[in-house]
Amino acid sequence: MTAPARLSIASEYAALLVQFDTWMFDCDGVLWHGDRLIPGVIEVLALLRKNDKKVVFVTNNATKSRRSYKGKFDALGVEAHVDEIFGSAYAAAVYLSSVAQLPKDKKVYVIGQAGLEEELHEEGIAFLGGTDPADALPFDAASFTPDPNVGAVVCGLDTAISYAKYSKAFTYLSTNPDCLFVATNEDSTYPSAHGLLPGAGAISAPLRYALGRDPVCTGKPAKVMLDCVKAKVNYDPKRTIMVGDRLNTDILFGKAGGLATLLVLTGITQEAEINGPGASHIVPDYVTQSLADLRAAA
Numbered sequence: 001m002t003a004p005a006r007l008s009i010a011s012e013y014a015a016l017l018v019q020f021d022t023w024m025f026d027c028d029g030v031l032w033h034g035d036r037l038i039p040g041v042i043e044v045l046a047l048l049r050k051n052d053k054k055v056v057f058v059t060n061n062a063t064k065s066r067r068s069y070k071g072k073f074d075a076l077g078v079e080a081h082v083d084e085i086f087g088s089a090y091a092a093a094v095y096l097s098s099v100a101q102l103p104k105d106k107k108v109y110v111i112g113q114a115g116l117e118e119e120l121h122e123e124g125i126a127f128l129g130g131t132d133p134a135d136a137l138p139f140d141a142a143s144f145t146p147d148p149n150v151g152a153v154v155c156g157l158d159t160a161i162s163y164a165k166y167s168k169a170f171t172y173l174s175t176n177p178d179c180l181f182v183a184t185n186e187d188s189t190y191p192s193a194h195g196l197l198p199g200a201g202a203i204s205a206p207l208r209y210a211l212g213r214d215p216v217c218t219g220k221p222a223k224v225m226l227d228c229v230k231a232k233v234n235y236d237p238k239r240t241i242m243v244g245d246r247l248n249t250d251i252l253f254g255k256a257g258g259l260a261t262l263l264v265l266t267g268i269t270q271e272a273e274i275n276g277p278g279a280s281h282i283v284p285d286y287v288t289q290s291l292a293d294l295r296a297a298a
C-alpha cells in the first residue's frame with residue numbers, strides 16, 4: 001500500500017501551488033472547529049486567491065444552507081462567495097429534485113435543521129417536520145396519521161432529535177415502500193469547538209437499524225455532491241486538489257472524483273490512521289499537519 005507524501009519544506013508547498021488551479025476545501029476540521037477558525041487559514045486562502053486559484057468549499061455539514069454558510073464565512077473574516085459554497089443540504093435538495101425527480105405534489109419529512117429546510121425550499125420542495133416545534137412533542141402512535149403525500153424522508157444532523165421524529169420518519173418509511181430514504185451525510189462524528197460530537201451518521205443510524213435499510217447518501221464521498229459542484233464550477237480534475245480532514249468522506253470524495261488529495265491533521269483523522277499497522281486503505285496523495293502550512297508557499 002503506497003504511503004502519502006508528507007509535505008514539510010517550502011518548495012513542496014510552492015510546487016502544489018503551481019500544480020493545482022482549483023482548490024476544493026472541506027470546512028469542519030480544515031478551516032475551523034465549530035465557530036473557532038484554525039489559525040493561518042485566512043492567509044492561505046488569500047494566497048490562493050492572489051495566485052488566481054479557484055476556491056471551492058464542499059462541506060457535509062447540513063445544518064446550514066449555502067446562504068447561511070456565507071454568513072458564517074463573513075463572521076469569521078474568511079472571503080467566500082455563495083456560488084463557491086456546496087453543502088450536503090444543497091446536494092440532498094438537488095438529488096431529490098433532479099436525480100430522484102420527486103413529483104411536485106410530494107413532500108419531504110425532515111430530520112434536520114434550518115439549513116436543510118432552506119435548501120429544500122430553494123429547490124421548490126415542500127417539507128414538514130424539521131424545526132417544527134410540534135415534532136418535539138411526545139409521539140402518540142394512536143393519533144398519528146402519516147401524510148400520504150410524503151414521498152421522502154431526509155435525515156441530516158439534528159441536535160434536537162427526538163423519539164417522536166424517529167417514530168414519524170420510521171412510520172413514513174416502513175408503511176410506504178416507495179418513500180425515499182435520504183441521508184445528507186454519514187459522518188459518524190464532527191469536530192466541534194469543544195471536541196468530537198456525534199455527527200449526521202449517528203443521527204440516521206437508529207433509523208437504518210430499525211428499518212434494516214440504508215439511505216441514499218448525498219454528501220461526500222457520494223458522486224452527487226461532486227455532480228453539484230460540476231454543474232456550477234468549471235474545473236480540470238487533473239489540476240484540482242481536495243483538502244480534507246476525514247479519510248472516508250473528504251479523501252474518498254477526492255479520489256473517486258479523480259482529484260489529487262491533501263489530508264490535514266487538524267480534524268478527525270489522526271496520525272495512526274495513515275501510518276503503521278492500523279493505517280487505512282484510503283491513502284491521500286499528500287499529508288500536512290495544518291492547512292496553515294501552505295503559508296510556506298508564499
Ligand SMILES: C[C@H](OP(=O)(O)O)C(=O)O
Nearest residue numbers: 027028059060061187190
Ligand atoms: C464534519 C462535517 O462537516 P465537513 O467536515 O464536511 O465540513 C459535518 O459537519 O458533519
Ligand SMILES: [Mg+2]
Nearest residue numbers: 026028029245
Ligand atoms: Mg471535515
